[in-house]
Amino acid sequence: MYFSTLFVNAGLATASGNAPGKSIWAIESGEELVLLIALITLLVGMVLVGFLCVYLLIMLKAILAPAGQAAEKRTFWQYVTGLRPLAQEKELVMEHAYDGIHELDNPTPPWFMGLFYGSIGFAVIYLLLFHVVGVGQSSLAEYSEEVQIAEVAREAYIQKVAGSINENTVKLVGDAKSLDAGKVLFTQKCVACHGQQAQGGVGPNLTDEYWLHGGSVKAVYHTINEGVPEKGMMSWKSQLNPLQVQQVASYILSLQGSKPVGAKEPQGEKMVALK
Numbered sequence: 001m002y003f004s005t006l007f008v009n010a011g012l013a014t015a016s017g018n019a020p021g022k023s024i025w026a027i028e029s030g031e032e033l034v035l036l037i038a039l040i041t042l043l044v045g046m047v048l049v050g051f052l053c054v055y056l057l058i059m060l061k062a063i064l065a066p067a068g069q070a071a072e073k074r075t076f077w078q079y080v081t082g083l084r085p086l087a088q089e090k091e092l093v094m095e096h097a098y099d100g101i102h103e104l105d106n107p108t109p110p111w112f113m114g115l116f117y118g119s120i121g122f123a124v125i126y127l128l129l130f131h132v133v134g135v136g137q138s139s140l141a142e143y144s145e146e147v148q149i150a151e152v153a154r155e156a157y158i159q160k161v162a163g164s165i166n167e168n169t170v171k172l173v174g175d176a177k178s179l180d181a182g183k184v185l186f187t188q189k190c191v192a193c194h195g196q197q198a199q200g201g202v203g204p205n206l207t208d209e210y211w212l213h214g215g216s217v218k219a220v221y222h223t224i225n226e227g228v229p230e231k232g233m234m235s236w237k238s239q240l241n242p243l244q245v246q247q248v249a250s251y252i253l254s255l256q257g258s259k260p261v262g263a264k265e266p267q268g269e270k271m272v273a274l275k
Helices: 002-015 030-064 076-081 086-092 110-133 139-162 176-189 217-226 242-254
Strands: 093-098 101-104
Touching: 030 110, 086 093, 139 242, 176 242, 217 242
Parallel strands: none
Antiparallel strands: 093 101
């Protein structure tokens, strides 16, 4: 009962992507010590059984060999590769032949079979240690943990940078990374009203020289942050942090003079976008 309970709990902990609550090596009672010894004995027994099977196979082949047959002398390389002397080629010829072409009944090379059975043994041990007992973390659990650590570091960085940006300190950024981030946010949040190319729709055209609420980066930042409730534009400060608002404002101003097809007629006052 204790075996099944421990295995099930460890398996569930590993499958859920969380590290097990207790390592198998953290022995706290005599019962757990007995369990650990039993597991190690099981693994050692599996290895011994494998060697015993190989030994019995060799003995069986020797017993079934024709009486009086001289012991075959083979080099170490021949044992590893499974090669047979050319003198024994006739013994390996299979009965069927096509157009005078004969096929030899060569066995699978021992080195290949060793790798094959070794991979099976490794898989069994890996399954027991990582997915049943839960000694270590699986690749998926390690990846999830690293992603969580990276997300925490990323959020801390964003909070540190974004905390220093406001309507008075916002700057027009022109690096490709910031503009790409601004474009993604614009596509997600602004396209419905301003169009895919910022040519205007329900909202005004953002690519010309005419502005309803100012064309400087500070004015655009304020408009995005606070919205224009009387005209149906919501405030985005609850969904975008200051750094993201700066990126969107910079992306919008980078579209000045792009003249997209089907642009909406000018609205507001004509002014040069201030940087």
